[in-house]
Amino acid sequence: MPIPAETFFLSGDREATLQQQIQQVIAEAILSGRCLAGEKMPSTRHLAQHLGVARITVTNAYTDLVADEYLVARGRSGFYVSDSAPQRPVLTPEARAGVVPLDWSRKLGQRFSDAMPVLRPANWSDYRYPFIYGQTDPKLFDHANWRACAIRAVGRKDFDSLATDHYERDDAMLVEFLLRQILPRRGISARPEEILITMGAQHALWMTAQILLTQRRTAVLEDPCYPGMRHILNQSRCQIRNVAVDGWGLPPDAIPPEADVVFTTPSHHCPTNVTMPLARRRDLLARAERDGFVIVEDDYEFEMSFLKPPSPALKSLDRAGSVVYMGSFSKSIFPGLRIGYLVAPEPFITEARALRSMVLRHPPGHMQRTTAYFLSLGHFDAQIARMARSYRQRRAVMEQALRDHGLLDAAAEETFGGSSFWMRAPEGVDMGQVALKLRQSSVLIEPGEAFFAGGAEAKRHYRLAYSSIPAARIEEGVALIARAIAEAQEEA
Amino acid sequence: MPIPAETFFLSGDREATLQQQIQQVIAEAILSGRCLAGEKMPSTRHLAQHLGVARITVTNAYTDLVADEYLVARGRSGFYVSDSAPQRPVLTPEARAGVVPLDWSRKLGQRFSDAMPVLRPANWSDYRYPFIYGQTDPKLFDHANWRACAIRAVGRKDFDSLATDHYERDDAMLVEFLLRQILPRRGISARPEEILITMGAQHALWMTAQILLTQRRTAVLEDPCYPGMRHILNQSRCQIRNVAVDGWGLPPDAIPPEADVVFTTPSHHCPTNVTMPLARRRDLLARAERDGFVIVEDDYEFEMSFLKPPSPALKSLDRAGSVVYMGSFSKSIFPGLRIGYLVAPEPFITEARALRSMVLRHPPGHMQRTTAYFLSLGHFDAQIARMARSYRQRRAVMEQALRDHGLLDAAAEETFGGSSFWMRAPEGVDMGQVALKLRQSSVLIEPGEAFFAGGAEAKRHYRLAYSSIPAARIEEGVALIARAIAEAQEEA
Structure with a gap:
């Protein structure tokens, strides 16, 4: 198939003839790498028709381009981009002669790229010992059934759900299933008007911050906490108070009186994995009622409570309507899904x-409907059960390995399961340095510093997740980590 | 299958016995409509196990609920929700006794729901004569091939693209195709670092406003313009200058010197459909270079230039790097896709x-990959051609009908095609009123007022789209519109 004639336009250069203009745009296309060696050019007739010029003009341009070695003519079959076509120097000039390029540094009104925390390299799956969090293990994902649901969701019967502009509405089947089956497991009963589908938990957190916070309002963050959360609040320019968590999560007594919004992860605190006991949950809610603050509950990893049954969500105890609750399928189905x-x-x-609608309209109908099928056909529950079995096994292997290598006593003890251990190295060890060094041995761990608001303790911490690493590699990986920490300790 | 035991929790009410707590939560589940008549309850054994109570406690609770007619016992098969179970009054009380519900009106820091313009009812497809814009006609959409692409994109080979957390990256196949095939048709050559996939044009516009505008900066809007655009800028609280368009689009001379960002739709002005001539484009760019403002080009409906070949995008002439360009597949594939x-x-x-990543991470990999297949296998081009043929035919039918009913002379003449007519009623006619009245005759039209910044002329305008109405119904629909306008004129 030749390159479509429609991809060429006259350059509009008033100093140039039509033929020259044609030569310019074709040469430019070849130089810029848009047209590649060996590709067939449009026929002279097609290109002439498209550009509204005489065919001979195109023929003459092609002939000149052959002379310049941009093109080659192959008998009757037409013109092709030459294998020996001129190439542009790798550094493309920023602008053409005589033009002053716009100074973009002065045009950006707000910057978002500054402090975005990145916890792991994009090519994490190339590493042999990826102790990293939140990525899908393809072996645990029920790909066959997901595929069957996706195929069903793209069928003729579901055309409307797929193709239609949903305006502000969500997929009714998904909402119904959440209300009737997922939320009740968390002890939550809600009406359809009280639920909104989001592009994952990140999107839910971001919207919540936009709606509840201004520069004059105060947000309380757990310390440590999910780094993406702190990033969102920094951007929103509200007042931030960091409250240190203890062995039972966020202590309600430590919440300052000026709090407007309190962000918390009671089911599994991120990253320490501790679960807030019922008594403390009641205290937190009573305080919210008394002081009039809003609680934002990220019901993080509640599905992964394989060591004890999950406690009901904070939201289930919320009688005054103080709690904004969020959940996600990113961890339990797969992160690329973007449904929460x-x-x-x-x-x-x-x-x-209204905010979602202004920013992006709605999450794609197809993803919502596929999720609805996956949930309602029971595949979700089966997958959770399979993941829990596997995580329980990996956790046991890991616990043994950590014990064998003398690392376990330093780990915070959690009691509900989850998919990671929150760890602390000996005093003076900088786990950011250790993590970088471990990459050379194909080991990936997550340094803890990004989770903290600051402080000297931050560098000692790290997270070891077992959601993406096969059980068989855990022992070797832990041994490498233990050795690296011991070396760092000697140097310190 | 019985209702899962996991969906019930003890109410935790300290004043109540365990048995009473169980009765409370089950009654609440039935009253709230979560458990429906005829559904089977969990076995007493399962529920007792899950709640950690004696089995006799659950049995006693069930027996009491039978007495209250919430449940019925069916011999050995167990307990079911009763057909005559009590029902809750429709107005649910806002909170329980003794609890002061949170006053949410004081908790919302920012409001987004105020002025969201809605141009059409969600059930538009139930209307017989839907002259509405931007919705998919299922008859023109190549559902079979889209489905084939979606199935391919959910295959094992593409698992990574589907499931992986993409962080900040886009689908490489989609980006490659855009760079090599779609953008060149607009005369644009770009490097991979210069392109970002968005959740449709709305998302692209919103991000652009966040990045370029602050309260101290000035945005120029075309008047009239896309109402969603004005909504975004109102929310961003920047300074807004409205510049009236003429028969060739936005007049560069009218751009005030304080402009920081100019939003424009040169290919097809929205909503008037006029195309900005080349000379004016050059003027606009020269002015941007001289005065240092950024141009945001929404390359709206360029695919629908079936009356004349499309002119290259403004961006293709942009030598100084002053233009932010955006395109979308919402109109040409389907709106529920959310890919731009x-x-x-x-x-x-x-x-x-970075902003996209903070707000939602990335558009779902599956939608990106499906689009990439649909484009690269040539289905997109075939669909555009089919739509153009159909629109051309509908447009001819519509033009004739408008002429026959004396409406055409009031329409702005456009020259490139598109999918709608921009219309003006006689002086004194309020097309908002006419549109409401026409709904009674199953006719949907879009009143023009929402497109304008203000002014007396706004109410006279309306838009008639032919993208969603079959050709055979156009004549009848236009006749109804003409009659309604004539009646309104008599009353005026």
């Missing part, structure tokens, strides 16, 4: 729906 | 990528 949900009183959901 | 793209100098794309 918000549950909150209707006035909040109304604003979130 | 931004092309701009690298410093801008870097910020857009």
Whole structure:
């Protein structure tokens, strides 16, 4: 198939003849790498028709380009981009002669690229010992059934759900299933007006911050906490108070009186994995009622409570309507899905729906409907059970390895399962340095510093996840980590 | 299958016995509609196990619930939700006794739901004469091939693209095809670092406004323009200057000197459909270079230039790097897809990528890969050709009908095609009123007022699209519109 004639336009250069203009644009296309060696050019007739010029003009341009070795003519079959076509120097000039390029550094009104925390390299799966968090293990994912659901969701019967502009609405089947089956497992009963589908938990957190916070309001963050959360609040320019968590999560007594919004992860604190006990949850809610602050509950990893049954969500105890609740399928199905949900009183959901609509309209109908099928056909529960079995096994292997290598006593003890250990190295060890060094041995770990607001203790911490590493490699990986820490300790 | 035991939790009410707590939560589940008549309850053994109570406690609770007619016992098969179970009054109380519900009106820091313009009812497809814009006609959409591409994109080979956390990256296949095939048709050559996949054009516009505008900066909007655009800028609280378009689009001379960012739709002005001539484009770019403002080009409906070949994008003439360009597949594939793209100098794309990542991470990999297949296998071009043929025919039918009913002379003449007519009613006619009245005759038209910044002329305008109405119904629909306008004129 030749390069479509429609991809060429006259350069519009008033100093040049039509033929010269044609030569310019074709040469430019070849130089810029858009047309590659060996590709067939449009026929002279097609190109002439498209550009509205005489065919002889195109023929003459082609002939000149052959002379310049941009093109080769192959008898009757036409013109091709030459294998020996001129190449542009690798450094393309920023602008053409006589033009002053716009100074973009002065045009950017707001910057977002500054402090984005990155915890792992994009090519993590090339590493032999990836102790990293939140990525899918292809072996645990029920690809066959997901595929069957996706095929069903793209069928003729579901055309509307796939193709239609949903405006502000969500997929009714998905909402229904969440209300009737998923939320009740967390002890939550809600009306359809109190739920909104989001592009994952990140999107839910971001919207919540936009709606609840201004420069004059105060947000309370757990310390340590999910780095993406702190990034969002830094961007929103609200006041931030960091409250250190203890062995039972966020201590309600430490919440300052000026708090407007409190962000918390009671089911599994991120990253320490501790679970907030029921008594503390009641205290937190009572305090919210008394002081009038909003609680944002990220119900992080509740599905992964394989060591004890999960406790109901904070939201299930929320009698005054103080809690904005969010969940996600990114960890339990796969991160590329980008489907999560918000549950909150209707006035909040109304604003979130309008904000979502302004920013992106709605999550794609196809992804919502596929998720609805995957949930309603029971595949989700089966997958959770399979993951829990596997994580339980990996966790046991890991616990043994950590014990054998003298690392376990330093780990915070958690009690509900999860997919990672939150660890602390001996005093003076900088786990950021250790993590970088471990990459040379094909080991990936997550340094803990990014989770903290600051402080000298931060560098000692690290997270070891077992969601992406096969059980058989855990022992070797832990041995390498233990050795690297011991070496760092000697140097310190 | 019985209702899962895992969906019930003890209410935790300290004043109540365990048995009473169980009765409370089950009654609540039935009253709230979560458990429906005829559904089977979990076995007493399962529920007792899950709640950690004696089995006799659950049995006693069930027996009491039978007495209250919440449940019925069916011999050995167990307990079911009763057909005559009590029902909750429709108005649910806002909170339980003794609890002061949170006053959400004081908790919302920013509101987004205020002025969201809605141009059409969600059930538009139930109307017989839907002269509405931007919705998919299922008859024109190549559903079979889209489905084949979606199935391929969910195959094992593409697992990574589907499931992986893409972080900040886009689907390489989609980016490659855009760079090599789609953008060149617009005369644009770009490097991979200069492109970002978005959740449709709305998302691209929103990100652009966040990055370029602050409260101290000035945006220029075309008047009239896409109402969603004005909504975004109102929310961003920047300074707004409205510049009236004429028969050739935005007049560069009318751009005020304080402009920082100019939003324009040169290919097809939205909503008037006029195309900006080449000379004016050059003027606009020269002015941008001289005064240092950024141009945001929404390359709206360029695919629908079936009356004349499309002119190259403004971006193709952009030598100084002043233009941020955006395109979308929402109109040409389907709106529920939510895939579009931004092309701009690298410093801008870097910020857009970071912003996108903070707000939602990335558009789902599956939608990106499916689009890439649909484009690269040539289905997209075939669909555009089919749509263009159909639109051309509908447009001819519509033009004739408008002429026959004396409406055409009021329409702005456009020259490139598109999918709608921009219309003006006689003086004094309020097309908002006419549109409401026409709904009773199953006719949907779009009143023009929402497109304007204000002014007395706004109410006279309306848009008639032919992208969603079959050709055979156009004549009848236009006749109804003409009659309604004539009646309104008599009353005026």
